[in-house]
Every structure is written in structure tokens, then in C-alpha cells.
Amino acid sequence: MNLEELKPLWESYKDQTGQQLHWTDNEIARIIQQNTTAYPWLLNFCMTILLITVTGC
Amino acid sequence: MAQDKLQKEFIELISSQQKLIHSICSLYFVSVDDRKDVFQEIVLQLWKSYPAFKFQSKASTWIYRIALNTIFSRLRKEKNKPGRQSLSEAILQIPESETSGLETSIENLYQAISQLSEVDKAVIMLYLDEHSYDEMAHLLKMSRTNVSTRINRIKVRLFKLLKLSAT
Numbered sequence: 001m002n003l004e005e006l007k008p009l010w011e012s013y014k015d016q017t018g019q020q021l022h023w024t025d026n027e028i029a030r031i032i033q034q035n036t037t038a039y040p041w042l043l044n045f046c047m048t049i050l051l052i053t054v055t056g057c
Numbered sequence: 058m059a060q061d062k063l064q065k066e067f068i069e070l071i072s073s074q075q076k077l078i079h080s081i082c083s084l085y086f087v088s089v090d091d092r093k094d095v096f097q098e099i100v101l102q103l104w105k106s107y108p109a110f111k112f113q114s115k116a117s118t119w120i121y122r123i124a125l126n127t128i129f130s131r132l133r134k135e136k137n138k139p140g141r142q143s144l145s146e147a148i149l150q151i152p153e154s155e156t157s158g159l160e161t162s163i164e165n166l167y168q169a170i171s172q173l174s175e176v177d178k179a180v181i182m183l184y185l186d187e188h189s190y191d192e193m194a195h196l197l198k199m200s201r202t203n204v205s206t207r208i209n210r211i212k213v214r215l216f217k218l219l220k221l222s223a224t
Contacts (some may be wrong), residue, residue, distance in 0.1 A: 003184065003212055006166060010185040013163045017083050018076025021092065025116050028075075031097050032104045 067107050071100060074120055077186075081124045084170055084178055095131060099124045117186060122188065122196055125179050132175060167219035173211060179205050181215070 071078075078099055082092045102123050110119050170178055176197065185194045193203045 003181075003208070003215075006215075007185055007187075009162055009166050010182075012159060014076045014080045016160075016163060017080045021079040021083070021096070023096070025068050025072055025074060027073050028100060029064070031100045032064065032067070032196055034105065035101055 063108070063118060067104060070116060071103065074116060077117060077120055078124055081121070081128065081182065084127060084182070085128050085175070095128060098131070099127045102127050116189065117190060118196065121148070121179075121183060121188075122185075125196070129175065165219055165222040168222060169215050170174065172218060173214065177211050177214075181211050 078096060079092070082095045082099070086092050086095055106119075106123060126201055136163060173181065182195060183196065188196075190201050192205045193199075193204045197204070199207075199212065
């Protein structure tokens with residue numbers, strides 16, 4: 001027995017795992033959109049804090 | 058818009074390669090929640106590095122690099138947390154179920170690879186996915202000789218484990 005013989009089994013493992021844990025395109029899009037949309041909110045928050053600090057409330 | 062185009066391309070790429078990411082996550086994490094979290098973390102890291110990825114290397118090599126870095130970094134953080142259950146302990150607690158011949162072979166392979174060290178798991182996955190010794194050495198920051206030695210050692214260990222699970 002050698003490692004080459006395990007390659008088809010590895011492919012089957014990947015296929016099986018991929019089918020069981022499949023994420024749709026929309027779910028994948030949501031992961032990256034959450035990250036992208038977090039920045040304007042964070043920027044807004046930081047700017048508000050900065051303005052409050054500078055103007056002394 | 059350019060950003061929309063980039064996002065569409067990225068989602069298509071991840072969609073076509075997601076079985077690889079899931080397979081890597083499943084070998085390092087047992088709980089469904091951990092696997093989900095790590096999958097999201099990896100996709101996010103891939104998205105951040107996507108603009109710099111110019112298809113100069115194979116997509117799978119790029120995915121392996123980001124996925125393994127993300128996983129190793131998470132494992133390092135978790136090791137510092139008290140009461141963490143080891144993967145081999147968790148595997149021993151998985152109840153056995155009735156499965157077909159192919160499913161049993163896949164399960165045996167999964168169990169055997171799961172018992173290897175973190176780095177050895179990465180080496181064998183890359184090997185089974187047809188990556189060259191040079192690529193593995195570059196990805197895992199080790200010498201080609203070290204890769205070769207590890208593969209020989211893994212081979213012996215893996216077949217011992219597979220033989221045990223077959224009996």
C-alpha cells in the first residue's frame with residue numbers, strides 16, 4: 001500500500017464534506033458584506049468620539 | 058462597479074473551492090460551531106487578500122496558505138485557554154454509526170489524519186492534493202528535506218493507524 005492509493009479516498013472525503021457543509025453564494029456574500037459594511041459605521045463612531053473629545057462636549 | 062465585479066468573481070471562486078476549505082476545517086476542528094466560525098474567518102481573510110492575489114499561483118495553493126495560517130493562529134489562541142479538549146479525545150467520543158464500505162474508508166482516513174500533529178496534517182493534505190515538495194516547503198516554511206522526511210514518517214504512521222482501524 002502506498003500514499004498514492006489514498007488520493008481517490010481523499011477526493012471522496014472532500015466531496016462528502018463539501019456536500020454536507022455547503023454554503024450558498026448568498027451566505028458567502030453575507031460573510032464579506034458584514035465585513036465591508038462594518039467600516040462606515042466604525043468610522044462614523046470614531047469621528048463622533050473624536051469630535052466630542054476635541055470640542056469638549 | 059469594480060467592487061461588485063471583484064465580489065462576484067470572489068464568490069464564484071470560493072463557491073467552486075469551498076469543499077477544500079471545509080475539508081481543511083473539519084480536520085482541525087470537531088464542533089460544528091467551530092467549523093462554521095473558522096470557515097467564515099478563512100473566507101474573510103481570503104477576501105481581504107483577494108485584491109493582491111493575481112492568479113500567479115494556483116488558487117488551491119493560495120487557499121491553503123490563508124486557511125492554514127488562520128487555523129494555526131486560532132489553535133495557538135485556543136491552546137492558551139484552559140480546559141480545551143484535544144481533537145484525538147473528541148474523536149474517541151464520536152459514536153460509531155452504520156456506514157457503507159466507502160463511507161467507512163473515508164471515516165477511517167479522516168480519523169487517521171486527525172490523529173496526526175497539526176503540521177503533519179497540513180503536509181499530508183497538501184501531498185494528497187498533488188502539491189509539489191517545493192510548494193509544501195514554501196507554504197509551511199520548512200526545507201524540502203524536512204518535507205520529504207515528514208512524508209515518509211507520516212506514511213508509516215498513517216498506515217499503522219489505518220491498519221488498526223481495519224481490524
